[in-house]
Amino acid sequence: MKLWEKGIATDQKIEQFTVGNDRELDTVLAKYDILGSMAHAKMLAETNLLSQEEANSLCIALNELLLKIENKNFIIENNFEDIHSKIEFLLIEKLGDTGKKIHTARSRNDQVLVDVHLYLKDEIITIKNLIKELFDLLMELADKNKDVLLPGYTHLQVAMPSSFGLWFSAYAESLIDDITMLNAALQVVDQNPLGSAAGYGSSFPIDRTFTTEALGFSTMKHNVVAAQMSRGKSEKIMAFAMSSVAGTLSKLAMDVCLYLSQNFDFIALPAHLTTGSSIMPHKKNPDIFELIRGKSNKIQSLPYELTLLTNNLPSGYHRDFQLLKEGLFPAIENLKSCLEMTHYAIKDIKVKENILNDEKYKYSFTVDTINQMVVSGIPFRDAYKMVADQIENGTFTVPESTNHTHEGSINNLCLEEIKKKMEFSF
The missing domain is CATH 1.20.200.10 (Fumarase/aspartase (Central domain))
Known part of the structure; x- marks a missing residue:
């Protein structure tokens, strides 16, 4: 079944090329296509485009399909183009003319958009x-x-x-x-x-605020072209x-x-x-x-x-x-x-x-040594040259400990601050 079918057969090679692996990928969207269709059916009843009885019948049938999907008992066979055509077919099979009304005021374009x-x-x-x-x-x-x-x-x-x-x-x-x-x-x-x-x-008097709230969106994409x-x-x-x-x-x-x-x-x-x-x-x-x-x-x-x-x-x-x-x-x-x-x-x-403690890492402490010398009153550039001479002469000695006190350094990790930052961002 194809939603755009007009009674003219499609070349099989064209169909295979255009459909590709959409059936397999669309199973990921199946749950969301159901949820979008349920909200759409309720909105159609709210705007008197469907009777309340028709909307209820559609929602009951859609909920049954949702249970099949959640139980991984749902497939899209090769005679269906995508998830949208499969679901509409099942609704028509179960509800007859009522099933044919689910696509009122809707296109596959906005249907797949809301799914995604x-x-x-x-x-x-x-x-x-x-x-x-x-x-x-x-x-x-x-x-x-x-x-x-x-x-x-x-x-x-x-x-x-x-x-x-x-x-x-x-x-x-x-x-x-x-x-x-x-x-x-x-x-x-x-x-x-x-x-x-x-x-x-759409020229139908639909209520997009209704579906926005029903689907749990914080807002709608107001401009229809922007939505596309x-x-x-x-x-x-x-x-x-x-x-x-x-x-x-x-x-x-x-x-x-x-x-x-x-x-x-x-x-x-x-x-x-x-x-x-x-x-x-x-x-x-x-x-x-x-x-x-x-x-x-x-x-x-x-x-x-x-x-x-x-x-x-x-x-x-x-x-x-x-x-x-x-x-x-x-x-x-x-x-x-x-x-x-x-x-x-x-x-x-x-x-x-x-x-x-390995000898090859001893020079990782040269900056610490220079900084200690600067704190004692030696100008940075002079301390730099003095430590460089020690390295050259093999007389450099490793300090007994590190003393990095500023925020985010090895001796002041600010772990609690980082946790608070995550709480704020999350």
């Missing part, structure tokens, strides 16, 4: 919750390991002393920035496009927010892979989180973090894929938009999986102590 907006709202909330769980774990690890020193690097050269407390909480605070990006995406998709029809509104233009824009903004999260995960995964190597040997993973080699029996590979890194880097390419798909398209609907789902939907699942697996693996990381 509702879907992205739910997924943003899920992703935020997964981020919060990872944030809480990182903050717990930061507090637990706040006094365990770690070399800091610039240009991959030993630079200054850091700590595992600083390292863990750095990624925790970075996740707050990612939450901010997701909040921006949520604000964009939390606008009701239903009622914009094919992009130019949100197709592509919403997905792209979502992709940029996901890319921000993925960037944090990718960098963390890279650090873990680096720190696990024998050349660094800062951390260890239990055997159950590593894989082996087919020919080297000593190998314990961090495949889980390499895949998190790879999947996260792939997600970071998504905004540019969606940009190229939608770039320079004029206003109005275009079939190009169908391809947005192919990249976005799997990427959302991959991001959730990466967040879950990062949490699962990070919690069992073992940090090594006394790392900075």
Whole structure:
């Protein structure tokens, strides 16, 4: 069944090419298509475009379909073009002429728009919750390991002393920035496009405020052309927010892979989180973090894929938009999986102590020594030259302890302030 069918057969190759894998991807939207249709039916009754009895019958039938979807007992067969045509067919099969009325004052264009907006709202909330769980774990690890020193690097050269407390909480605070990006995406998709029809509104006396409230949107996309233009824009903004999260995960995964190597040997993973080699029996590979890194880097390419798909398209609907789902939907699942697996693996990381006792890290304390000299009255440039001479002559000695007192430094992590910052952003 095709909603646009006029009794003229479509070339099979054309149909296969234009439908693509939409049936499979549309199962993700099935729940939201039902919810949008229920709100639409209620609104049609509210505006006397349907009788209350017809609306009730539609809602009962739609609710039965929703239960099938939630029980994973719903498929879109090949003789249906998409989720919209399958649901309408089932309504007509069950309710006859009443089922034929569900599409009154609606187009597939605003139907898929409202589906995508509702879907992205739910997924943003899920992703935020997964981020919060990872944030809480990182903050717990930061507090637990706040006094365990770690070399800091610039240009991959030993630079200054850091700590595992600083390292863990750095990624925790970075996740707050990612939450901010997701909040921006949520604000964009939390606008009701239903009622914009094919992009130019409807001559029916519909009530868009009714469906906005019924579907739990904070506002509507008022201008009907602007509503249509949100197709592509919403997905792209979502992709940029996901890319921000993925960037944090990718960098963390890279650090873990680096720190696990024998050349660094800062951390260890239990055997159950590593894989082996087919020919080297000593190998314990961090495949889980390499895949998190790879999947996260792939997600970071998504905004540019969606940009190229939608770039320079004029206003109005275009079939190009169908391809947005192919990249976005799997990427959302991959991001959730990466967040879950990062949490699962990070919690069992073992940090090594006394790392900075190794001779090769002694010069990480040169800045601390210079700063102590400056505090005692020696001009900075003179202190710099004096320490440089000590390094050259092999007479440099490591200070007994670090004394970094400013906010956010190794001896003043501001963990409580970071937690409050997350509470405010979340």
